[in-house]
Amino acid sequence: MAEGQVIDGIYFNEVWEDAGLDEGTKKLTPEKIEKVINKVLEGETGARLKVYVDTCVHCGLCSDACHYYLSHDKDPTYAPVAKVKQTMWEMIKKKGRVSPTFMKRASQIASTQCNVCMRCAMYCPFGIDIAYIMSVVRRICHFLGITPLYIQDTAHSHAVTMNQMWVKNDEWPDTLQWQEEDAQEEIPTLRIPLEKEGADIMYSVIGPEPKFLAQLLYQAAVIFETAGLNWTMPATPGWDNSDMAMYTCDNEIMGRVKRVHFETARRLRVKKIVMGECGHAFRSIYDRGNRWLAWKMHPVYVEHAIEFYYNLLKSGKIKIAKKYEESVTLHDPCNVMRGRGLYEMARYVVNEMCADFREMEPNREHNYCCCAGGGVINCGPPFKMTRMLGNRVKAEQIAATGAKVCISPCHNCHSGLEDIVSHYKLGVHVKFISDILYEVMEKPGAV
């Protein structure tokens, strides 16, 4: 870890090597920066940005909302408002005439020191949306070609394959078939229906599931089979609901990816899309992508896994055989809790499944971010320590529950929490809801 240092007159609170940032910055010229900043500010922002900047009274009340700020012993450079000061205020004040090094720091802040979790919007008395301002900064960095390398690669994957992980068109049905065959050893009647037009539900997942979390597809198939649902998965691109282009603010790619996803659901004439336990994908389908495509809300109803499991348990389509004994706590992912208010449903599901549920403090909308979401974990190994040092409060919050298992119904949170658990040696297992549900549910069809 490099300590904070001043480079070309710009203060960096952390210094890491990242090819995307380092090489990208070398190619910048002051003229290009000025042109891009003004193009974005004039062409893409309006009343919101202007009013947010003019309304902020620099009171600092948003500080305590941020896990980076709290975890760095209240280092003021990590406070939400400080991130705006070090990026947008300066760009506006200088009318875009800022240095390449300034932009490198701006990209570092917006892409790796902010998870756009929107907790600070709940602490600002005026409701100023700092996550939105950071997204505008990311958008500028995207046009300037100074997005961190790993997440840029992921955005490229979306652009080329319409999925996050460079999964090829034949690998996808292949993986499903492999999971289907495995699951048939447990439930012989089980199928993973592909391309079934007129099914009630299209189930969509994120790229990493077929890539290295294939057991989640297995578990989902068991849940669908047991509940007796009429469901399908697409065999074509459009199966992946994830969207890192949303987080690099490459909105054009985000729009393409979401359009393919929705059009696939329409082609299959399903009544709704059910999606796996992922937060950012939900945000992209429910909040950002649909808006970019000028749909006020999602054009096909999208049900997050939490709501899906809730309905299954509530209606008795899935029954619990024996409750999970180990003590569990629940991490509230920003995109489905602050973003969709599923916290009570999540608690119902957890309480139905588990005998010993312990709340984290604070919880629900006020839960601390995982520090992995918002594309930060997707910025890859160069910024792993940014996440570890930036989220000590999460480790403390989990440890205080004394629970042995931390349930995280979101992929980014899940991976981020696993890193935190191992870095801070918490000895806690991180699990998805489906991991436990699969384990404790009745499976009448099983042999």
Next chain:
Amino acid sequence: MHGLYNFVRGPLAWVAFILFVGGTLYRLIAMLVIARKKDNVVFDYFSLFYGLRSIFHWIIPFANRNSRQRPIFTIVTFAFHICLLAAPILLLAHVLLWDESFGISWWTLPEGVADIMTLIVIGGCIYFLWRRLTQPEVKFVTFASDFVILAIVAAPFITGFLAYHQWLGYKFWLILHILAGEVMLVAIPFTRLAHMIYSPFTRAYMGSEFGSVRHARDW
């Protein structure tokens, strides 16, 4: 001295009120026009019910988590803002001026109460100044303009207090007081004091997003 008094009390007051009202209307209309043109999303998602729900949770002390976490700040800021608005509007001397000029008047505060409220505003300014100078998260985002704005707010109350108590020359403090009040009025639409104009809108918009789209609470 008397000519100067007539000038600040007469034409200059007109100028200040016209700039305040005109500037406020200008900022509001400009905001709505630019929102209509470039941020239509704001209107699409706006919800009066959820907007008001959010505003209520933020204009009532301790009705949101952040204000419970910071009890001292909450008490100071609420006392400050209430006194800042109420004292000048309900001050007997001010209402007499309205009566004298336009023949309109309304209920006024007992003078002793107004005096205490003035001190609360000045105390609030001192507290905010202390925060800006000592609290790292505030200091880091403080600019010279923040001190100027604080001074603009404090000045009418300090000079008004001195004029009322008639220490060291009533007329002198009175003229300064009127001038300071006029500066503050004009500053409201054209500085970050514009949060007075904008904050109901930003709050209501965030409340709308949280209420009708996110189905979550924003307090």
